Amino acid sequence: MVLAALYMGWSMGANDAANCVGADIGSGVMSLRTGIIITCVFSFLGAVLFGGNVIKTIGKGVVDINCLPCRESYLLALTSLFSTAVWVTIATYKKYPVSTSHSIVGAVAGGGFALATNIYWEKIIQIFICWVLTPIGSCLLTIILYPVFRLIFQIPSIKKYGDFLTKFLIYLTSAYLAFCWGANDVANATGVLLGIKPFTARSAAILGAFAMSIGVMTWGYRVIETVGFKITNITPLLTIAIETGTALNVQIYTNFGIPVSTSHSIVGAVWGAGILQGIKTINLKLAREIILTWAITPLISGIITYITLGMLLAIVK
Numbered sequence: 034m035v036l037a038a039l040y041m042g043w044s045m046g047a048n049d050a051a052n053c054v055g056a057d058i059g060s061g062v063m064s065l066r067t068g069i070i071i072t073c074v075f076s077f078l079g080a081v082l083f084g085g086n087v088i089k090t091i092g093k094g095v096v097d098i099n100c101l102p103c104r105e106s107y108l109l110a111l112t113s114l115f116s117t118a119v120w121v122t123i124a125t126y127k128k129y130p131v132s133t134s135h136s137i138v139g140a141v142a143g144g145g146f147a148l149a150t151n152i153y154w155e156k157i158i159q160i161f162i163c164w165v166l167t168p169i170g171s172c173l174l175t176i177i178l179y180p181v182f183r184l185i186f187q188i189p190s191i192k193k194y195g196d197f198l199t200k201f202l203i204y205l206t207s208a209y210l211a212f213c214w215g216a217n218d219v220a221n222a223t224g225v226l227l228g229i230k231p232f233t234a235r236s237a238a239i240l241g242a243f244a245m246s247i248g249v250m251t252w253g254y255r256v257i258e259t260v261g262f263k264i265t266n267i268t269p270l271l272t273i274a275i276e277t278g279t280a281l282n283v284q285i286y287t288n289f290g291i292p293v294s295t296s297h298s299i300v301g302a303v304w305g306a307g308i309l310q311g312i313k314t315i316n317l318k319l320a321r322e323i324i325l326t327w328a329i330t331p332l333i334s335g336i337i338t339y340i341t342l343g344m345l346l347a348i349v350k
Contacts, residue, residue, distance in 0.1 A: 034107060037114035038237075039244040042222035044121040045133045046076075046248020049218060051256040052130070052279070052295040053211040056303065059261025060272040062203050069253055073246040075208045079215030080242035081235070083287065095138055095160075096145035096152055105148055108345050113140040114222075116337035120330065125252060128259045129326045132294030133218060135164060139331025143338035147346070160293075163286060167293045168301025174278030175271075175305030182274055199269045206276035213283040214295045215242060260299060265307035265315045275302040297327065 053076065054068030063071075101109065117136040124131040138160060145152040186195055222241035223232070232240075261267065267275070279298045286293040300323060307315035 034111055034114075035240070037111050037118070038223050038240060041114045041118040041121075041133075041137075042219075042241045042244020043248040043251070044118040044125065045218060045222055046245035046250075047252035048121050048125040048131060048248075048256050049133060049214060049245075049295055050249040050253030051258075051260040052299040053214055053276075054207050055257045055260030055299065056267050056272045056275045057203050057207050057261075058257055059267045060203070060269045062200055062269050062272065063207070065254060065257065068207065068257070069249055071204070071207050072211045072214075072249050072253070075211035076215030076219075076249070077242040077246055079212035079217075080219035080238045080245070081215075083216035084219040084234070084238035084241070095141045095157060096150060101148065101150055104349070105346075108342055108349075109141070109144040109148060112338045112342040112345065113137060113144050113334075116140045116143070116334050116341060119337065120334050124326060124330075125255055128255050129323060130256050130260055130296040130300055131326055131330050132164070132296050133222075134294045135327065135330040136334040140334040140338040142331075143335030144342050146335070147339045147342040160291060163291050163293050164297065167282060167286070167297040168304070171278050171282040171298040171302040172305035172308070174282060175274050175302040176309060178278050179271060179274035179306070179309055182270055186270065199273070202273045203269060203276070206273055206280065210276045210280040210283075210295075210299075213280045213287060215245070217283050217287040217293065218295055219245065259319070260303065263316055263319055264300065264303045266310065267303065267306060271306045271309070275299070275306055278302045278305070294327075 050069065050072050053072045054063060057063035058065055058068050096109070114137075117133065117140045120136055121131060121133055138157065142152055142157060186192060186198070191198065219238050219241040222244055223237035276299075279295070279302045282298045282302075283293060283295055304315060304320065
């Protein structure tokens with residue numbers, strides 16, 4: 034079980050590293066090495082300090098794990114983590130920024146179907162609505178924030194320190210975004226462990242944060258290339274607006290314990306930057322491919338879990 038959670042955390046770190054520093058690296062202000070260090074440090078802090086809220090939602094809010102026999106609850110947790118990690122690994126190999134939040138929720142629901150246990154559909158519908166709103170919210174926030182930042186940087190007393198302030202704010206917003214990502218997304222790796230004793234929200238968060246950091250360091254560069262360079266052209270000032278809008282968006286959901294996609298949020302914000310520069314600057318072909326991948330993510334994870342869990346149950350019975 035712990036190995037499956039570690040694999041999930043690793044795959045998530047590899048895919049989601051781009052959420053925190055892809056725009057920074059794409060703007061040319063930050064090196065890949067520096068971005069990875071910032072992501073590892075601050076995502077770990079966010080996961081350990083505030084990851085418990087969303088871990089409780091994933092662990093107990095989608096399927097009633099506690100009502101299941103011990104063996105079945107373990108199998109559900111194991112297959113959900115495995116199915117999610119496999120799909121996220123495939124997406125990372127293809128350099129697509131997918132949602133680990135979508136994937137783990139779909140996987141847990143698929144496992145619930147296989148076990149014919151109670152699924153909290155009201156909670157899933159609430160989560161789904163938030164998934165749709167996430168990229169829209171970050172897109173709008175970026176469109177609103179960019180003119181504000183541009184106006185501030187035109188103030189004479191600030192303009193003379195423009196280069197220094199731009200770099201400082203990019204580093205600051207990267208750290209803030211990595212912190213929010215760790216707080217919200219660590220649940221995707223270890224949330225299901227909360228329904229399995231002896232894990233607590235804190236111990237599950239620490240385990241997930243460790244695995245995520247390894248993923249960022251080993252394979253995080255792949256999706257960084259997509260977010261930073263292939264969706265649209267990103268300037269340093271746009272980067273500040275993108276990351277501020279993304280982080281605010283994710284933090285709002287985290288405060289309510291709702292597992293949303295940092296990938297959706299950052300990509301929506303980058304699309305907002307593209308709209309500001311003109312719709313022709315957006316790689317529309319890639320945008321369609323990303324949206325399609327987003328749509329099928331929970332379905333594929335759910336199907337893999339349903340089939341895998343069904344096979345395991347047939348074997349152990």
